[in-house]
Amino acid sequence: MRKLNHFHGGIHPPSNKTQSTQVAIAHAPLPSKLIVPFHQHAGEIAKPVVQVGDHVLKGQLIGMPDGFVSSAVHAPTSGTITAIDLQLIAHPSGLPNLCATLIPDGKDEWVERKAVDYRDHSQPELQQLLRMNGVVGLGGAAFPSDVKLRIGKQKIKTLILNGAECEPYITCDDMLMRERANEIVQGAQMLRFMLDADEVLYGVEDNKPEAIAALQQAIKESNLNHDVVAIPTVYPGGSAKQLIRVLTGLEVPSGKLPTDIGVQCFNVATAYSVCRALAHGEPLLSRIITITGNVRRAQNFEALIGTPIDYLVALGEALSDTDGYIMGGPMMGIPLPSVHVPVVKATNCIIATSAKLFPQPQPSMPCIRCTRCVEACPADLQPQDLYWFAQSKEFGKAQKFSLFDCIECGACSYVCPSHIPLVQYYRFAKSEIRAREHDKQLADQARVRHEFREHRFEREKQEKADKLAAREAAAQAAKLASTQPLTPQQLAEQADLEARREHIREVAQSSVENTAVENTTERTGN
């Protein structure tokens, strides 16, 4: 048995997971329209490589990765591109983003798929394959997986497959592990190969015994040396840094990455798509999504990227008193601006809300410093102090009290007896600090530019003075030389020079007058 470690704090909210694990993953039928955003991943938006009116095949590249941190986007089914324009997407800002609208032709006709044996390829080749297959982290952040595999000279000791799924309600990873453990394990083996990791650990919360058993079975059948670890069910046990701590006892230093301590983490669903991409040549075109909450049929669906969310929730049959939807879990999810937004690679769960299921929060009372938040904080912060500093806009102090080590898990808000929306205060303080740092950078740049300009003026002045001095010296020399009579040729040259100077003076004079006249006319014209 592996010795498990603990992280400080954590909470035990009601899990509400069993509702959506009663039946197997269902395939969502093909909708009549797909809206595929070009920016579904962290980093730079993919560049459209199709035109309106193009007929595309399933799996055909429609968005080319653009930049170091970027990923490809593909047509989820065969059909016609009818629009490439700004559409509403599931982003807390509520701002639209560039999307391709695809009307399926119903044939679901694949492009040519090319499966590879990962053992025949170099690491850079495999990274490029993942990038071009649009493989990104499916745990929520949608960070391009190829970037996480570019570790340089760092030695990776432990590869962790994150199947903790600690947020209440969400069961997509659980169901995926139960039903497709074999491909997860294959994908994990590929990731291990790419990272050259010594050991592979699966962190799965002990409230998912079926998933743990399925993974163990798959590992046994594949004869691999992977280790499935049942970790205690504590929110936020699935947060990467906390999971690493539980499994390895190591703490990722503040401001550093897991790779700095020889660990890399991938979500189990990401491992699954790595396997699909390499062993089957299939780009990331669909994902498992939990439809739950205030619905009649809570269930997991495998849905194509771009499927409108209203189409999905209709499959779950939302009850009549539903008053909104959350994308993600109840702890860290975002309220959807509208249900007319598409499923993206990061969509793991849609929860229908109702006043009964999620009552309005009680009005906030003042903080009484009871420190229940301190007891719950998995980052060992002092949430009540950070709240105080954010509220009084003492951002410097907030930073000194490690505001940026807050992972915004919401455990503090969950336990607060004064019902203070603490996370909102931290987000506010963070964005204020970032904005100020940005402003400061701009100001610094402007100052540098200004100083250089001053410097340039000074230099030019100096150069002019030098030139003048040189000219005077030359004139002096000429004067000395003029004691000898000038040749007629020299005299002629001098006269010519004088005449030219006179001409220039005249031109200058007239232009000044002209401008003056123009100015007057302009003024009178006004």
Next chain:
Amino acid sequence: MIFTPLISKPDSVSAIMLKVLLALLPGIAMYVWYFGPAILVSITLASITALSTEALMLKLRRRPIAPFLKDNSALLTAWLLALSIPPLAPWWLVVVGTAFAIAIAKQLYGGLGNNPFNPAMVGYAVLIISFPMQMTHWLAPQGLVLTELSFTQQLDYIFQGVLPHSVTLDALTMATPLDTLKTHLHLDESVQQILNMTIYGQIGGHGSEMAAWGFLFGGLYLLAARIISWHIPVAYLGTLFVIAGIFHLVDPTHYVAPLFHWFSGAAILGAFFILTDPVSSPTTNKGRLIFAAGAAFLTYMIRTFGGFPDGVAFATLLMNISVPLIVLYTQPKVFGKKDKS
């Protein structure tokens, strides 16, 4: 706009305060058993004063009244103060102390959550400095003195200052066990002689030690219910025990045993109910240990060498001042910043 997290633990400030009030009940019951129901009159008076002062101040400060009256924090201040005042005190003593605690020590600092000092202890300090006479007339435990007043006679005295014919206040009241000990030690009597007096019980004062047991019981409930953490009560009682123990070992004729200190005065009440006030105590665990140990040290010094009968109130207030400093220097290490490198 809805915020995440959308779910929260069913808990509230008023529920927490209510639990603390409930935890006071065993001690109060013991009090009533040994000293009669007069304390209930003080508690009621203090409660009414606290709620009306709170309402008035909230109105003056243009704050919502109902949610803050329902938070039970004013009631808790009232109860703690009432338990620190002699039960047979004139009505205005309770009213003045409570009104000062709520209006000045709590609301003027910004109300719930903003008071640097424990309001009940500020109220107590004001009373003991301004009205020392009235604050020393403690009701003798029932059965210890010849003359005893009926409940109606007690009410007559509390509200009208009228005592039955030929009864003097001195015949009904006495100094606290701690005060008596101090006075007699000054008369060069030994601790052993003094503790033979009838007002002393098994460990502390007769009757009052039983009330302390009641408060200890309630305090253990607060610990079990995770309303308070162990740090303050353990550090307070532990430090008090060690300091008193050292003095007692060195000179047992002049320094009373540590358990006497635990079960006399407001030590138990202070350890579990007063010093643990979250608003005016440190938020870090290490800070709580320092805070409580400091309070215990001050309590012992004031009790043994100072001029006041008990030291809990002043010890609390003095340590309240140091809370921001203590908290600043006891910040725990943040996740990812634990290594020295």
